[in-house]
Amino acid sequence: MSSEHRRLPQPSPFRQESYSPGELSGECGKEWQSMKINTNEFVEVAQRELTNKRTRTLLDMISSVVDNLRDSAMSSFPDPSAALEYGRAIRAESLARLPELLDQFEKNAVAHGASVFWARTADEANQFVLDLARKRNIKYVTKGKSMVTEEIGLNDALAADGIDVFEADLGEFIAQLLKRPPFHIVGPAINVPVDEISALFLKKGLIERATQDPVELGAAARRYLRQKFQHLEMGITGVNMAVAETGAIINVENEGNIRFSKSSPKTQVSFMTIEKVVPTMRDAMHLLRLLCRNCTAQKISAYVSMDSGPKKPGEIDGPEELFIVILDNGRSAIYANENLREALRCIRCGACMYGCPIYMKIGGYPYGWAYSGPMGQVVNPLLLGLDRTQHLYRACTLCGKCKSICPGGIDHPKLFLLYRSMDVEGDVQLKGQSRPWLEQKAMNILSCGARRAWHWNAGVKGARPVVNLHARGNVISQMPLLGGWFRCRDLPAVGRKTFRERMKETGQY
Amino acid sequence: MTNPREDIFSRLNSARGTELPQRPFVPPLSEISHDRDRMIRAFTDNLTAQTAVVHHVADFAAAAEKLAEVVAAENIKSVVVSSDAVIRKLDLPEWGRKHNLTVLQAEDCTGREHFKNMVFAEADAAITGADFAIAESGTLCLIHDKDQPRLISLAPIMHIALVPLERLFPVYESAIDRIFGDPHNVPSHVTFITGPSMTADIQGVPFKGMHGPKKLTVILIG
Numbered sequence: 001m002s003s004e005h006r007r008l009p010q011p012s013p014f015r016q017e018s019y020s021p022g023e024l025s026g027e028c029g030k031e032w033q034s035m036k037i038n039t040n041e042f043v044e045v046a047q048r049e050l051t052n053k054r055t056r057t058l059l060d061m062i063s064s065v066v067d068n069l070r071d072s073a074m075s076s077f078p079d080p081s082a083a084l085e086y087g088r089a090i091r092a093e094s095l096a097r098l099p100e101l102l103d104q105f106e107k108n109a110v111a112h113g114a115s116v117f118w119a120r121t122a123d124e125a126n127q128f129v130l131d132l133a134r135k136r137n138i139k140y141v142t143k144g145k146s147m148v149t150e151e152i153g154l155n156d157a158l159a160a161d162g163i164d165v166f167e168a169d170l171g172e173f174i175a176q177l178l179k180r181p182p183f184h185i186v187g188p189a190i191n192v193p194v195d196e197i198s199a200l201f202l203k204k205g206l207i208e209r210a211t212q213d214p215v216e217l218g219a220a221a222r223r224y225l226r227q228k229f230q231h232l233e234m235g236i237t238g239v240n241m242a243v244a245e246t247g248a249i250i251n252v253e254n255e256g257n258i259r260f261s262k263s264s265p266k267t268q269v270s271f272m273t274i275e276k277v278v279p280t281m282r283d284a285m286h287l288l289r290l291l292c293r294n295c296t297a298q299k300i301s302a303y304v305s306m307d308s309g310p311k312k313p314g315e316i317d318g319p320e321e322l323f324i325v326i327l328d329n330g331r332s333a334i335y336a337n338e339n340l341r342e343a344l345r346c347i348r349c350g351a352c353m354y355g356c357p358i359y360m361k362i363g364g365y366p367y368g369w370a371y372s373g374p375m376g377q378v379v380n381p382l383l384l385g386l387d388r389t390q391h392l393y394r395a396c397t398l399c400g401k402c403k404s405i406c407p408g409g410i411d412h413p414k415l416f417l418l419y420r421s422m423d424v425e426g427d428v429q430l431k432g433q434s435r436p437w438l439e440q441k442a443m444n445i446l447s448c449g450a451r452r453a454w455h456w457n458a459g460v461k462g463a464r465p466v467v468n469l470h471a472r473g474n475v476i477s478q479m480p481l482l483g484g485w486f487r488c489r490d491l492p493a494v495g496r497k498t499f500r501e502r503m504k505e506t507g508q509y
Numbered sequence: 510m511t512n513p514r515e516d517i518f519s520r521l522n523s524a525r526g527t528e529l530p531q532r533p534f535v536p537p538l539s540e541i542s543h544d545r546d547r548m549i550r551a552f553t554d555n556l557t558a559q560t561a562v563v564h565h566v567a568d569f570a571a572a573a574e575k576l577a578e579v580v581a582a583e584n585i586k587s588v589v590v591s592s593d594a595v596i597r598k599l600d601l602p603e604w605g606r607k608h609n610l611t612v613l614q615a616e617d618c619t620g621r622e623h624f625k626n627m628v629f630a631e632a633d634a635a636i637t638g639a640d641f642a643i644a645e646s647g648t649l650c651l652i653h654d655k656d657q658p659r660l661i662s663l664a665p666i667m668h669i670a671l672v673p674l675e676r677l678f679p680v681y682e683s684a685i686d687r688i689f690g691d692p693h694n695v696p697s698h699v700t701f702i703t704g705p706s707m708t709a710d711i712q713g714v715p716f717k718g719m720h721g722p723k724k725l726t727v728i729l730i731g
Contacts, residue, residue, distance in 0.1 A: 082536035171710035214711035256721030263659035304701035332520035
C-alpha cells in the first residue's frame with residue numbers, strides 16, 4: 001500500500017541523543033544493491049540489528065504505540081469483528097474465483113480503452129516497459145510507491161537502459177538515494193535518522209545547509225520532485241485493487257506522488273499481480289476501509305484514485321494511453337497448490353509487521369528483500385524458493401498475532417509449519433532442501449525404534465548413560481553432532497532410571 | 510512460443526477449485542442512518558481532524574463572499590478554477606475582476622504543457638467543486654473530466670472545494686453506486702480526497718503538503 005502517514009509519537013529520543021554514524025543504522029556505509037536478494041543473510045543481519053542501538057530504540061518506541069493506534073482505528077467500525085470477517089470473506093472469494101475475475105477485469109478495462117499486457121515473469125514485465133519507454137523516447141520516469149516493481153527489479157532494468165527512475169514517495173526516495181531496501185513496507189525509511197537524511201540531501205545538492213527539521217527535508221524533496229512531475233512523460237505506479245465488475249484500478253496513498261504520476265504524463269503504466277483483483281466496487285470500498293485502518297491507522301488515506309481507461313477526448317490532463325501490466329511471477333504455480341493458495345490473500349497493509357515479536361526486535365533489513373515481517377515470511381519463500389529463505393520461515397515463535405489481525409485472513413503460522421515440512425520432505429516445486437544424510441538416518445532410526453515398545457524401552461535404557469556422559473554438573477550444554485540445537489539451549493542431565501522403572505521398583509505399578 | 514496470457518490462465522484454470530466460501534452478512538455502517546445534521550457534523554469533524562477547514566454557508570452568494578474572504582486571508586493573487594456545474598454557477602471570472610484576482614481556466618490553455626505550467630507555476634490556489642462529499646470519513650469525491658481536470662486539485666499549494674449540501678452522502682457506496690452504476694458511461698478518473706497531501710516518512714513526524722496542497726478548505730453550501 002502506498003499510504004505513508006503513521007501517526008507515531010514525536011520521536012524525541014532521536015532528537016535529544018546523538019549517535020555516531022556507525023550506530024545510526026546497522027547498514028551504514030554498506031551500499032545495498034537496489035534490489036539484490038539477501039534473504040540468506042538473515043541470521044547475520046538480524047544479529048547485527050539486535051545490537052544496533054538505533055533500530056532498537058525505534059522499534060521499542062513504536063511497538064507499544066502502533067498496535068494501539070491500529071486497534072483504535074478498527075474500533076471506529078460499528079462492529080469491528082464483523083468488518084474484519086467480511087473483508088476476509090471478500091479475499092477468500094476473490095481467490096476462489098480468480099481466473100473468472102481476471103478475465104472479467106481484463107474485458108472491462110479494455111472496454112474503457114486500457115491496454116492490458118500479461119507477463120509471466122519479471123523479465124517479461126521489465127522488457128515490456130523498456131520497449132515502451134524506448135518507443136516513446138522517454139528520458140526519465142517517476143514511480144509511485146509500488147512493491148511489485150521492487151519485486152521485479154524494475155529500477156535496475158530501466159537504469160541499465162539509460163532511463164532515469166525517480167522514486168516519488170518520500171520514504172522510497174530516501175531509500176533509493178541511500179541504495180537500501182525498505183525497512184518497512186509502509187515506512188521504507190522510517191528508521192533513517194534526520195542527520196543522515198540531512199547529510200544525504202546536502203551531498204546530493206537538495207539543500208544548502210544541514211537541518212534537523214523533517215519538514216524542511218520534506219520540502220526539499222518536494223521542490224526536487226516537482227520539476228520531475230511537471231515535465232513527466234511516463235509515470236509508473238502499482239495497483240492496490242483491480243475491480244472485475246468495472247475494470248477500474250484503485251490506488252491508495254497519502255502524498256500525491258501516485259496522483260501526479262497518473263495525471264501529468266501522456267503515458268501511464270500500472271503494474272499489478274494477478275491476485276490484486278476483487279469482485280465488485282462495493283467489495284473494494286470495504287477493503288479500502290480495512291486497508292487504511294490496518295496500514296496507517298487512518299479511516300481513509302488522504303488520496304484514493306480510480307482509473308477506468310485513459311483520458312477521454314477533450315480532457316486536458318491524464319494519460320493518453322494507459323497500460324496495465326498483469327504479472328504472474330510464480331503466483332499461478334502457488335495458486336495450483338490449495339494449501340499455499342491463501343498466501344495470495346495478502347492486501348499489503350503491513351499490520352502483521354507491527355504485531356510480530358520477531359520483526360519488532362530486528363526490523364526489516366534481515367528479511368533481505370522487498371517484503372519483510374510475517375507477510376515477507378509468507379510470500380518470500382513462495383517467490384524465491386524454500387532453499388533461499390530457510391531462516392525466514394523458521395524465524396517465528398508461532399504466537400499467532402499476525403494471523404489474529406490479518407484482514408486478508410491468512411493463517412501465517414500454519415503456512416510456516418507447512419514450509420518447514422515441505423522443506424524437510426524436499427518438495428520439488430518450492431526447492432525444499434530435505435535434511436542432511438546424517439539427520440535423515442537419525443530420524444529413520446528413531447522412527448524404527450518408536451514402532452515397537454521393546455525397541456523403544458531398550459533404546460531409552462541404552463541412551464541414558466551415553467547422554468549423561470556429556471553432563472557437566474547436572475547440565476548438558478553440548479553434545480557431538482547436536483551443536484546447533486545446543487546453541488541456545490541446555491538440557492538437564494537425565495536420571496539413571498526411567499519413571500516407569502522407578503514405579504515398578506516401588507511396587508505400585 | 511506460447512502466449513503469456515494463455516499460459517497463466519491454463520495454470521489457473523487447471524488448479525483445483527475450492528468451494529466458494531459463503532459471505533457473512535454485510536457489516537453495518539452507522540452513518541447510513543444519520544440525518545442531514547449529523548451527516549454535516551460527521552463530515553466536518555472527520556475532515557477537520559485532517560487539518561482541513563470547513564465553512565458552512567447558506568447559499569451561492571454567501572459562498573462567493575466566503576471564498577473572497579478565504580482568498581484574501583491567504584494573500585492569494587491568482588487562482589486556477591475548474592468549470593464544473595458548481596463552479597460555473599459562481600461566475601468566478603467576474604468574481605475575480607471584482608476582487609482583483611487573476612482567474613485561470615483550463616479552457617484558456619493551448620494544450621497539456623501550457624496547462625501544466627499554469628497549475629504548477631502560476632496558480633497560488635485552486636478552486637473546484639466536488640461531485641460528492643462523504644460523511645463517514647470527511648471525504649470529497651471528484652469526478653475528473655474536461656470540466657474538472659485532475660491537476661487543479663493537486664498541483665497548487667492550496668485547494669478550496671465548494672460542495673452544495675445535496676451532494677453530501679453517508680458512505681462511499683453512495684457515491685460509488687452512482688458513479689459506476691452505468692458501466693458504459695464511467696469517468697476515466699475518480700479521486701477521493703480527505704485532507705491535504707501529507708506524509709510521515711521521516712521518523713514518523715507528520716506534516717502536510719508533501720507533494721500536493723498544504724491546505725484544504727471546504728465550503729458547504731445550503
